[in-house]
Amino acid sequence: MSKTDHHDRRQPQPYRPYRWPKEPDGHSGGIWFGGDYNPDQWPEQVWAEDVALMKRAGVTMVTLGIFSWARLEPSDGVWDFGWLDRVVALLGEAGIAVDMASATATAPYWLYQAHPEVLPVEADGTLVHPGTRQSWRPTSPVFRRYALRLCRVMGEHFSDNSTVVAWHVGNEYGWNNATDYSQDALKAFQGWCRRRYGSIEELNQAWGNDFWSQRLQNFDQVPLPEHAGVRDAFINPALRLDFRRFCSDALMDFFCAERDQLQELTPDKPLTTNFMVSTDQCVLDYERWSHQVDFVANDHYFAHGPGHLDELLCSDSLVDAYAQGHPWCLMEHSTSAVNWRIFNASKRQGELIRDALAHVAMGADAVNFFQWRQSAFGAEAFHSAMVPHAGPNSAIYAQVANLGGILRRLSQSGLAGTQLEPSSIALLFDADCQWSMADSTLPDCSIDHWQQVYIWYQALLDAGYRADVVPLKGQWERYDVVVLPSLILLDQDQADRLRDYVSGGGRLVVDFASGIMDDHMHVGLGGYPAVLRDLTGIASQEMIALGTSDQGGGSILVSEGIEGNIWVNEPLSIEDSVRVLARYQGSRSYDIDMAGKPAVTIHGYGQGRVLYLGTGFTKESLVSVINRIFPPDFFTGAAGRGLHNGRDGDPRLVHLIRSGPQGRYHFYFNRGSTVVRDVSTMGETLVVQRATPYSGGGLSGNRYTIGVHGVVVTRQ
CATH class of the missing domain: 2.60.40.1180 (Golgi alpha-mannosidase II)
Structure with missing residues (x-):
């Protein structure tokens, strides 16, 4: 295991020095433009046409070799780089740079046949067979040996090649192996727990193992959260959460091993891998991963519908935070429809260029698509590309070429290297909170932390403000307003940071599902939100689930025309200094004995103020809460920066x-x-x-x- 495996994940990690790919001549300053190029899918006579079309479209960089292991090493220890060298030479002669992949995303069949023990295992014990991407377990010493040998050969082969300007290590880690329940994983998880907790007694306390006689006597007894019968949902929540943390760390450790092997041989080439940040998933803890790359890269695919642009901006805001304000790389997005959803909508007129420029506006200095030429076969044959099945005489290719000209114009104007100006409002996101909400033992299993962040992001846009999405473990103290959107887990250190922030004059919004448990999923005692009670000035004694009309429940009226949902927190105590901004009303409030009780409150703490929302809200209701219930100066106030950073009055x-x-x-x-x-x-x-x-x-x-x-x- 590499040295990163021994790092205590509870301690802050240093960042690697920021390094951005330089042009083959050593200069830098433009916006990179291109996409995944898979020439091994096409006859060699097509390659020259590809390069000519790339030049016409303004392509400046392509990613090569992501899924080429079987072509590069057709049998164990036998290498064939001739075809790849010819492609690199063609691109280099045309002035197109290469982001070279380590090619380890998927192993060749000969490796799986010789070593089936590298295949991952699902929670019910089912073996994940080869035939798709990432059919390997990151904790397998056998697979690591083969993968690092490939990295070594790749690094040696391209160490002096000036056309190769960066390394694309792996590809979308966790896409098909985010969790693994193999014996290799069990052994590695036991070691991870030993390093994290030090003693078995500390682990027993952290996991609450006195519940249901789960006390362990040594680390060799540490289990995986495997399938446990029809009531599988009741596996220890703390064990499940630590297992998700471990799985993210195990993949990160594998990435670091690949990265270090390549860096040793090519120290002048920056290295990255592509994250998958969008509001419909949280595969890995990318805040931790962001410390391990030379520059941040992300794959983003649009969400069809009226929130298309909003979702893009919300996701990119978090990516920009992971990048620490440095320019980042959009490694993949689509020219039009994808092919892996139930409904694969095409992009509408203007969205191809609009989306690309939105990514640039949010800090991207590289705009890449999957992929260059649309596949004629295989699992992604109907995924759109820069050159579609119809060829270059198509609307999509024309738009791609138009975009290339636009990005060249922006590059010439000096845009590259600039930074996105921040908002004055921060929405906090945390992977641990997202993972914890997948547990089916919570008061309401429909709640989703990432979606709550997105609801807040959209609601603020509709109300006339733009927010930044910032990791909980990141630097958010500089913001005028900080919002906790269902940040259900808060440890004492993070609660103390919030306390210092508000005491110094910050404004904090705490919603109904924040601060309920600590980072081991232990419920805070004495009334919710336990670690934030002094900040909110209010303690609640019960979470009353509202359900839906189909479940015999429904929403609750907070103010005329404004309805709450999900659950309400029934107050236990309210400090005299708390000011009530809205109370529950209507027939539903009488049914659950909440009529007249506080729904939205504000409390002074030190030099700052804390708004508390005792129930959940839809996006539409939250807009009304912001516009009609929040104090008018809460988002602007003394700093006067509310609309200045990103909005001009018209919410459209x-x-x-x-x-x-x-x-x-x-x-x-x-x-x-x-x-x-x-x-x-x-x-x-x-x-x-x-x-x-x-x-x-x-x-x-x-x-x-x-x-x-x-x-x-x-x-x-």
Whole structure:
């Protein structure tokens, strides 16, 4: 195991020095543009046409070799780099850089046939067979030996190749092996627990093992949370949570081993791997992973529907936080439809370019698609690409080429290297909280921490504000307002940070499901939210699940036209200094004995203030709470930064700013379903997509009507 495996995950990790890929001639300063290139799927005579089309579209970098292990090593210890060398040479002659993959994402069949013991195991004991991606267990010493041999050969082969400017280590770790219940995993998990807890008694206490006679006598008795019969849901929640932490760490340790092998041989080439951050998943603890890469990279695929752009911005905000404000790489997104959802919607007119520019506005200095040429066979044949089945005489390729020109123009203006200007509002996210809410022993199993973050993000946009999404373990003290969206787990150290923050003048929003348990899923005693009671000035004695109308329940009225959902916290005690902003009312409140009791309160603490929400809200209801119940100065107040950082009054408009030595770059996006008229912009115009000069008065040079899916970019 590498040295990262021995690191105590409860202690802060140092970040690796930030390194960004430089152009083959050693210069840097542009926005990288390209995508995954899989020439091994095509006859060699197609390669020259590919490179010519790439040049026409403005492609500057491609990723090679992600799934090429079987071509590179057709049998054990036999190597064939001739075809890959010819591709790299073609690209290099055209001035197109290569982000070279370690090719370890999927092993060749000869390895699986010789060593079936590398295959992962599911919770019910089922073996995961080869035939898809990542059919390997990260804790297998056998697989690690083969993978690191491949990394060594790859590193030696391309160590002096100037066309290769970066390493793409692995690919989407955890896509098919996020958890593994093999004997290798059991042995590694027992070692992980030994290092984390030190003594078996500390582990027994952390896991609450006196419940149901689960006390362990030594670390060799530590189990995996395997399938345990029809009531599998009642496996120890603390064990499950630690197992998810371990699985993320085990994959991270495997990545670090690959990274270190490649870095030893090619110290001048930065290394990364592609995260998978979107609001519909939380595969790994990317906050921890972000410390282990030279630059952050992410794969993002759009969510079809009216929240398309909002979801993109919310996900990217967290990616930008993981990147510590440094430019990051959009490693994959799609030109149009994907092929792995039940319903695979196509992108609508303008969304291909709008989405790419939204990623750039949120801090991406590299825009890449999966993939360059649409596959003619295999599991992703109907996944869209830069060159679709129809070929270059298609609308998609034309849009790709248009985008390449736009990114070249932005690069020439000096945009690359600038940073996204922050909001004044932070929404805190934590992978542990997300994983803990997958446990079916909670008061309401429908609640989802990541979705609550997204609900807050959208509601703030609709109310006229933009927030940043920041990891709980990150740096959020500089924000004027911090929101805890169902941050169900809070340890004492994080609670003390919040206490210091508010005492010093910060404003905190605590919602109904925050601060309920500690980081071992032990419930805080004395009334919810236990570790935050002094901040909220209120303690609750019971969580009353509201359910849905189908379940014989329903919402509860908080104020005229504003309804709460999920559950309500029944107050036990309220300090005299608490001011009630809204109370429960209506027939449902009488049914559950909550009529007239506080629903939304505010409490002064030190120099700051704490808003407390005693129930959950839909996005629409939360907009009303923000606009009608929150104090008018809560988001603006003394700092006066509420609308300044990202919003211009009309909630259909998103205004983002990147700034640096070359100036401030303003991105104006229409997030609505109707045109936005008379948008006043600042500086010289660089990009106008689906927008026209406004003719309704004023100076036509700096006012625009922005159509649906439209964007205007200016430099001030």
